[in-house]
Amino acid sequence: MSYLVAVLCLEHIEQLLMTSHINPSSTAKLITPVCFINRVAFAIIHIYTYIYVKHQKNEFPLLISSGLCLLRVIAIPLSKVLGVKDRNRIRAPSIPKLEAFYKQHSQQPSQSEVVGLGKQCGLSQRKIQTWFRHRRNQDRPSNTKKFCEASWRFVFYLTSFIAGLGSLIDTPWFWDQSECWRGYPKQPVSEAHYWYYMLEMGFYLSLLLSVSVDVKRKDFKEQVVHHIATIFLIGFSYIANYVRVGTLVMLVHDSSDIILEVGKMLHYALWTTTCDFLFVLFALVFLVTRLYVFPSRIIHTTLIVSMEFFEPFFGYYFFNALLFVLQALHVYWAYLILRMVYRFAFVGKIEGDVRSDEESPVDDNDEEEDGGECSWEQRKDAINSRLASLANNCVLNNLTNQTNINSRVPKTR
Template sequence: MLHTVTEWLWWERLWLPVNVSWADLEDREGRIYAKASQLYAVLPYALCLLVVRFLFERLVASPLANVWGVKDRIRHTVEQNAILENYFRKQAHILSPVDVSALCKKTSWPERKVQVWFRRRRNQERPGLRKRFCEASWRCVFYFFAFVGGILALHDKPWFYNIKEVWAGFPKQSLLQSQYWYYFLEMGFYLSLLLSLTFDVKRKDFKEQVIHHIATLTLLAFSWISNYIRVGTIVMALHDSADILLEGAKVLNYAKWHQTANAMFVVFTFLFMLTRLVLFPFWVIHCTWVYPLERFAPFFGYYFFNVMLIVLLMLHFYWAVLISKMLYKCIFTKVSLHVYALNTFSTSLCAFFSQLEGDDRSDEEEDDSDSPKEKNYKLSHLNGAGARGRANGH
């Protein structure tokens, strides 16, 4: 049975075009081809990158956080309450009005006290600012060196300038050493992210991140086995280019370099839309969907590869919506709070840069203050500022 399954799994018509066999992809005459057996090395690469990440975060990112004054927020401790603790762990972290009323009866606490307790308890479960800073720093550094390495591996290749060349001689295309290192570092990195998801900062798009990492690893592994390596390197470089700016903007934001971070985020937004929603579908997917049919009949691997690219494209649309919502919120929602001061488009744009903060996917800390005086002071301060603005003719 195992022999039958193996034969079916490696059936040549699943992976290769008609009239091409695995024997055609054996090393000979100075040509070296990618092999499925080499994929076992991805796990050691991932483990090595986890070790490198551990050392980087402690020897580089943490000292950098000290230099830039990145500190964890001082959190209020929660009062010991077995009823609320049991409900928090076994029932829900977020309370509905009905839940609040029921817990008030059980604990004899007022509603506000119960709500504040749950906000503080949720904050205790959230990672600190330094942890987020270290994680973003690691990803930023990796994406930067991966992108530079990808450009060095591609800049002198004809298919980088004429993408139709990725199919020249396919699938009998010899593996280059630069392609080997580029592929395995990228696969090792995404596998390391998948392995560390449970320990990393959990974001709102956690499930989408899991799907993205699995789809990316599946796509890279399949393209390696089927010798789609040329187009695979282009896809990786295209994705890394925008990720550098996103992680860099988060690092700078955590370090309170808000204006620089905001400007970098805006550049990232335009680059993301260009690379993920324009170049990726209309340049890369067009290349993988249309041009191969000029050389060979479609086969299972052709459809599978393109379906995986479509899955990535759907995730790009999802993240594009998140980014657009963040921009909309910062431009229209927050700017409306300062309507008296924003009479021109230029001042609106300046306010946008001053208000854009953080990563909208992050599980951010909540305000757990229990001081009515502090809230009254903030409200009176805001009202006073608005009154002064109106008095000045704004």
């Protein structure tokens, strides 16, 4: 649904730009910061009316139903076939005061807060801590949910990459990046590239709109920065008619994400050997595309080659600044990937995954399966029995028993 709303927003912005008497393909140098902000603000003002007034009724049942079918009819059964298993988690009992504190204040109360909650609810501190642990585990996404999220992203990246490559393979700027600026700013935009832009922009807007409900990752903040920078990059490149180089940027980014999402899917299915192979393949593709192709081909042509065709203006500096933000994120993620490659090469397996396809480690120590959870009294009895067994078998006790035996042996004269 969020993806559909994003596409509707983009179509409305496109209509506003086409009727604003400012043709971005012919007057790119007139785009100043004030002009750019005014256009965006003018479009945002009308988005609410466009979505909630003109589109109250469900006018796109096929699009929505196809997305639901992908998740319910294909993704979920596929997860079962591949062997994805969900952990059985204990549901926290209904305690209104604890539930209100959990939702309104904190999911991990401090020791003083635990004491206060225990007095209010008439429960021990141990039971309060156990309730919050169960409640946190209850909100953790299941492996099936994470598999479905990775599967629909895989479908998008694969579709987008094939569509982008098919629309660019015959273009001159795909092979010679200097052609991105020949004839600029009067460069016509083909229908294929227009829909390629709509597809990518709608996807990244949907990621930003659904960031609060998606699975939290270790690089959550970096992902948000990446989505915002990408949205500004796609939107501004279309307004400034940087469409040719913009299509190359999107194609480069989609190439490695396909392998990443497949690796996530098989990771949740515990296909360890296949995941290791895909991780190595992903690392190679990511390092080549993000650390070589992106800076040497794309940033080089936007930063240096473009100045051979026109003088720098606001769009030149703004667009390159966004590209450098993306490149900084690429370097950060490459560092994490190289750490994993080092562990994989010298340890032999990947432990403590630091890539972006892992969850936030906030509650890693709190995760416990059903049947492995027991009450504090049961744990205490188990500990006491183990201590008793240890006391009966320890070396010190054996020495004591040996001394008692020797004391009972009659002494020889």
